[in-house]
Amino acid sequence: xxxxxxxxxxxxxxxxxxxxxxxxxxxxxxxxxxxxxxxxxxxxxxxxxxxxxxxxxxxxxxxxxxxxxxxxxxxxxxxxxxxxxxxxxxxxxxxxxxxxxxxxxxxxxxxxxxxxxxxxxxxxxxxxxxxxxxxx
Numbered sequence: 335x336x337x338x339x340x341x342x343x344x345x346x347x348x349x350x351x352x353x354x355x356x357x358x359x360x361x362x363x364x365x366x367x368x369x370x371x372x373x374x375x376x377x378x379x380x381x382x383x384x385x386x387x388x389x390x391x392x393x394x395x396x397x398x399x400x401x402x403x404x405x406x407x408x409x410x411x412x413x414x415x416x417x418x419x420x421x422x423x424x425x426x427x428x429x430x431x432x433x434x435x436x437x438x439x440x441x442x443x444x445x446x447x448x449x450x451x452x453x454x455x456x457x458x459x460x461x462x463x464x465x466x467x468x469x470x
Contacts, residue, residue, distance in 0.1 A: 388432040395440040432460035
């Protein structure tokens with residue numbers, strides 16, 4: 335009568351440890367011999383230009399729009415939607431000045447998107463949203 339074979343449920347890890355130690359020794363010996371690569375960083379021109387202060391469009395909860403030129407440090411002026419586009423396009427024709435859109439806390443998100451869409455449809459470049467940190 336034949337005996338049933340008993341399966342081996344243990345693994346011999348000694349060969350794996352031997353291979354791992356050999357690899358460790360190889361890496362320890364070759365690591366000091368490898369020369370580090372040289373990194374070539376880009377150089378900056380001698381003249382840096384200061385970033386242009388943006389035009390700030392503020393949307394209030396009553397749907398009124400205010401425009402303030404931060405570069406000229408002028409106070410905010412109440413404008414209509416048509417006047418807003420005309421002023422921004424005229425400013426960007428002289429100098430490519432970015433535009434940021436800010437909104438009161440109570441303003442609807444849909445109205446903010448309407449202002450962004452209005453600016454985009456009229457070819458205004460460099461438009462972004464202005465977010466202020468909490469507490470300011």
